[in-house]
Amino acid sequence: MGSPIAPLMADVFMNWLVDNVSKIGCSPHILCRCVDDIFCAFDSKDEMDKFFHNLNKVHSSISFSKEVEADGQLAYPTDKK
Helix, strand or coil: CCCCCHHHHHHHHHHHHHHCHHHCCCCCCEEEEECCEEEEECCCHHHHHHHHHHHCCCCCCCCCCCCCCECCECCCCCCCC
């Protein structure tokens, strides 16, 4: 069971990250955050890869994953019943 302060600290870190994104390198054209998810838009795959690489170097205990659009669409779970 996690610490009761953990969600607050995660929110503080994510706010700091969004506020300092320009220092990470290759700033995205669009950056939106919802809880622990970040949506970014870049001009090229190289910029995205560089940003993602630098993002994962911000703190050694935090690791981000990514989902890239395919066929012009974002991955979105659907309930197919």
